[in-house]
Amino acid sequence: MVPINGKTTREVKIGKLMVGGENPVIVQSMTNTDTRDVEATLGQIRRLAKAGCELVRVAVPDQEAAKALEKIVKNSSLPVVADIHFDYRLALAAIEAGVVKLRINPGNIGSSERVQTIVHAAQAHKVAIRVGVNAGSLHRRHLEQAGGDIVQAMLLGAEEQIRLLTAEGFDQIVVSLKSSDVIQTVQACRQFAARWDFPLHLGVTEAGASWRGAIRSAVGLGILLNQGIGDTIRVSLTGDPVKEVMAAYEILKALHLRERGPVIISCPTCGRCQIELEKLVEAVEELASGVPYPLHLAVMGCVVNGPGEASRADLGIAGGKGEGLIFREGRILRKEKEENLISAFKEELGSLITEKFEKD
Numbered sequence: 001m002v003p004i005n006g007k008t009t010r011e012v013k014i015g016k017l018m019v020g021g022e023n024p025v026i027v028q029s030m031t032n033t034d035t036r037d038v039e040a041t042l043g044q045i046r047r048l049a050k051a052g053c054e055l056v057r058v059a060v061p062d063q064e065a066a067k068a069l070e071k072i073v074k075n076s077s078l079p080v081v082a083d084i085h086f087d088y089r090l091a092l093a094a095i096e097a098g099v100v101k102l103r104i105n106p107g108n109i110g111s112s113e114r115v116q117t118i119v120h121a122a123q124a125h126k127v128a129i130r131v132g133v134n135a136g137s138l139h140r141r142h143l144e145q146a147g148g149d150i151v152q153a154m155l156l157g158a159e160e161q162i163r164l165l166t167a168e169g170f171d172q173i174v175v176s177l178k179s180s181d182v183i184q185t186v187q188a189c190r191q192f193a194a195r196w197d198f199p200l201h202l203g204v205t206e207a208g209a210s211w212r213g214a215i216r217s218a219v220g221l222g223i224l225l226n227q228g229i230g231d232t233i234r235v236s237l238t239g240d241p242v243k244e245v246m247a248a249y250e251i252l253k254a255l256h257l258r259e260r261g262p263v264i265i266s267c268p269t270c271g272r273c274q275i276e277l278e279k280l281v282e283a284v285e286e287l288a289s290g291v292p293y294p295l296h297l298a299v300m301g302c303v304v305n306g307p308g309e310a311s312r313a314d315l316g317i318a319g320g321k322g323e324g325l326i327f328r329e330g331r332i333l334r335k336e337k338e339e340n341l342i343s344a345f346k347e348e349l350g351s352l353i354t355e356k357f358e359k360d
């Protein structure tokens with residue numbers, strides 16, 4: 001990312017992925033299966049990969065999970081990050097298992113010798129480390145030093161963690177500063193980006209469930225990404241992590257930072273709508289869900305704004321009274337009864353994809 005101050009972050013290698021600098025913003029998620037259940041975890045990783053996730057984090061709470069990690073890493077279609085707290089032996093086991101990155105908090109690993117041991121193993125295996133602070137678990141010392149200012153305490157915490165790693169000559173560091181408060185997250189990341197050039201992993205922590213969490217994340221991440229701040233993102237949502245990946249791409253697509261699959265626009269409907277638009281939108285979303293191409297699809301309720309918007313789309317529907325028009329790139333293709341609209345749209349979508357993307 002190139003922030004508005006023109007300063008790019010340094011590049012960090014995470015397995016085969018390059019993060020930071022002018023590389024695209026990477027979409028991450030985290031499994032919520034029991035890591036000890038290898039099949040369930042791999043199954044979720046496959047679903048995440050299909051949705052476009054590029055890096056997956058897995059919690060490693062005990063040795064049994066660390067053991068399972070070996071099989072997970074070996075069979076995962078995505079590079080795996082191990083999330084470790086407190087026990088440095090778990091971090092060493094995760095490195096041995098072949099993870100590409102560790103998420104640790106050096107402050108809760110214990111003695112500096114233990115942190116050193118992890119860092120040296122990470123160096124030897126070319127494993128990156130993400131450090132970071134969460135506003136919910138700040139060190140009392142940092143809070144006191146910052147006079148109770150949460151954002152400043154977050155910065156102090158992150159800076160201390162960075163110093164612990166850089167003191168060992170380690171620089172493959174990604175940093176996160178997360179709060180469940182959107183403004184605190186934005187301020188902390190902004191101030192961090194002004195002082196340091198380590199890549200930033202963005203997230204609004206404990207954002208919430210479904211649309212509420214997605215909105216909170218979109219506001220926080222959207223502000224930062226639009227200023228060129230942020231190299232990887234996770235949209236934290238309660239529930240199926242596949243939704244996190246879908247929400248992450250909607251944010252990145254809205255900011256023209258990444259392309260993945262169609263952008264679908266639909267009108268909110270009003271008293272002019274004489275067609276069951278919600279059903280049509282759901283059906284179009286379903287049709288588009290497996291499409292990897294950057295198409296612009298529109299589903300509009302009536303002839304007032306409908307044809308205009310639909311005609312600007314690659315493919316669109318403009319509803320009428322119990323019927324609808326299908327447009328392609330500004331041209332009316334066909335007029336269909338409401339009950340036939342989706343099957344007709346599906347046909348036209350298929351032809352459009354073949355002609356535009358799959359000709360050879």
Ligand code: SF4
Pocket residue numbers: 267268269270271272273300301302303304305306
């Ligand atoms: S496109 Fe038509 S139905 Fe949809 S909100 Fe606009 S005026 Fe209402």
